[in-house]
Amino acid sequence: MKKIITLSAIVCSAIFYTQVQKVEPAFWWSGMKNPELQLLVYGKDIQNLQPEFSGGIKIKEVKKVENPNYLFVTIDTNGVQPQKAKLNFKNGNKTVKTIHYEFKQRQQNSANRDSYTSSDVMYLIMPDRFANGNPKNDSTPDTAEKVDRSKTGGRHGGDIAGIVKNLDYLQELGITTLWNTPLLEDNEPGFSYHGYAQSDYYKIDPRYGTNDDFKNLADELHKRKMKLVMDYVTNHWGSKSWIIKDLPSKDWIHYWEGQENGFKRSNYKMTTQFDINASKVDAADCMDGWFDTTMPDMNQSNPMVVTYMAQNAIWWIEYAGLDGFRVDTYSYNDKKGIADWTKKITDEYPKFNIVGEVWMHDQAQMSYWQKDSKIAAIEGYNSYLPSVMDFTLHDALGQVFREDSGWDSGMQRVYDNFANDFLYPDINNILVFAENHDTNRFNQIFPDVKDYKLAMSLILTVRGIPQLYYGSEIGMAGDKNNGGDGEIRKDFPGGWAGDANNAFTKSGRTASQNEYFDYTKKLLNWRKTNEAVHFGKTLHYIPNNNVYVYFRYTDSKRVMVVINNNKETQNLDLKRFSEGLKDFTKGKDIISDKDFDLKTNLSVPAKSSLILELK
Structure with missing residues (x-):
């Protein structure tokens, strides 16, 4: 009888030992701005377990929910250094499960990535x-x-x-x-x-x-x-x-x-x-x-x-x-x-x-x-x-x-x-x-x-x-x-x-x-x-004949974009765009690498665009 009881106790202990199936997140990092970490712990009927951290890590709250298969453990990570801490789960005075919970070192300048x-x-x-x-x-x-x-x-x-x-x-x-x-x-x-x-x-x-x-x-x-x-x-x-x-x-x-x-x-x-x-x-x-x-x-x-x-x-x-x-x-x-x-x-x-x-x-x-x-x-x-x-x-x-x-x-x-x-x-x-x-x-x-x-x-x-x-x-x-x-x-x-x-x-x-x-x-x-184009301001003009013209510009750079959505070639009188052109008189199309004179008129073929870096 004594042997049967001992064997039964071992079996029960093994079953109980495997109750904690998941902890999420599985690991964390030290030095986070928000020191609070909410651990989701999952396993069969685990609500009577008491979690306990080693290394002086403070548990602020253990929250139970409707489902007895969950515990939510909130800890304070303030001051916690990179380490592998022990997260013990106890049933009374007995530790029935130990998880090695790691706090990792963050990459340098991680917060300011x-x-x-x-x-x-x-x-x-x-x-x-x-x-x-x-x-x-x-x-x-x-x-x-x-x-x-x-x-x-x-x-x-x-x-x-x-x-x-x-x-x-x-x-x-x-x-x-x-x-x-x-x-x-x-x-x-x-x-x-x-x-x-x-x-x-x-x-x-x-x-x-x-x-x-x-x-x-x-x-x-x-x-x-x-x-x-x-x-x-x-x-x-x-x-x-x-x-x-x-x-x-x-x-x-x-x-x-x-x-x-x-x-x-x-x-x-x-x-x-x-x-x-x-x-x-x-x-x-x-x-x-x-x-x-x-x-x-x-x-x-x-x-x-x-x-x-x-x-x-x-x-x-x-x-x-x-x-x-x-x-x-x-x-x-x-x-x-x-x-x-x-x-x-x-x-x-x-x-x-x-x-x-x-x-x-x-x-x-x-x-x-x-x-x-x-x-x-x-x-x-x-x-x-x-x-x-x-x-x-x-x-x-x-x-x-x-x-x-x-x-x-x-x-x-x-x-x-x-x-x-x-x-x-x-x-x-x-x-x-x-x-x-x-x-x-x-x-x-x-x-x-x-x-x-x-x-x-x-x-x-x-x-x-x-x-x-x-x-x-x-x-x-x-x-x-x-x-x-x-x-x-x-x-x-x-x-x-x-x-x-x-x-x-x-x-x-x-x-x-x-x-x-x-x-x-x-x-x-x-x-x-x-x-x-990355960060410049925009100056645009109401389209005429399905031609849209706009400028992207900073203090030092200026780009003129002409999109001719017309089925025919369009000739633009550049006087209208003097505000965008300012004192620039030439532009280089970044696709064709051709130079364009921007003093008076600009001819744009049907269904085509020009992206001109102004000079």
């Missing part, structure tokens, strides 16, 4: 569709969806190794900053390649690689003096998230009682966030409704959720050496909660840039979401979000190149967009683009390379941070309305072994692809050198 600015050009990649550098991770045992390139909405096998393999291509093109759509694990059984239904906040999806591979991507970019932006998702998680499947408490998500699985779709009416006439029910339907059935809506009005997300964001910044964020569906979040999340990050990293997706079609509404907005200040709100995306410019670019001049058509649409720049508190810090992974491809809407050149002339010389979408620089097209998202997220040619067309090399590209590429490369690499 530089970020992307309007001197950069951002390149957006859909990792699953860019290049397959490691076929061995195409399908993995612990992820549900397996590779199948025959499905437009399936996994195709692109990965981090494929991106690293082709960084020299991006550097040659003139890209300075890389934005990948989410790389964290998305373990939905289907249509998981986009990564926006994340199932593990601390783990790179194994079909893309490992956490170390992600860090290596940042390191490889930094070797080339390039930057890495992480696509961060705060509004929703995936239905297969381990936390979603075993919530700490029901109020971690917006759970709609009486609805199947608590799901109720958002009404997507983001104006209810600031519309003073909006009903509370409509506002709740937008903010608390789910983005989709596989994307439970997170409750940022719960401070524990915001702290968990903010710490995770900071963890990735420190761990991988990130240079910035792009935040998905920013304006669908609880606006007070997301402002708190944003401020926690920018307080820790004052120069860190974050651009939020605010997909709206009115400049006043978009500018509401930028940090220090005077419009938002009317109601006492500040998002603390440094940057927003210029969707109204995108809207204009989707129409202007098929239109003749008019009161509100053709290049007048572009002029009118910039006429509202006064609404933004920081006009240089907005993201400008002709397309992205959610829109029809520009080259599908405008299949003539002349229109592409006009659009790039504009995007790469106006105020703000230009963003290009992978493959546009070789003429890739795709119609979302005829084939779905897969049509605008096709595989980059040459990214897979056996591809007939390898557009990563000059010899592998077609003549048409090289025409797109060479124009983009020349414009991008010139842009790196010109401060007037």
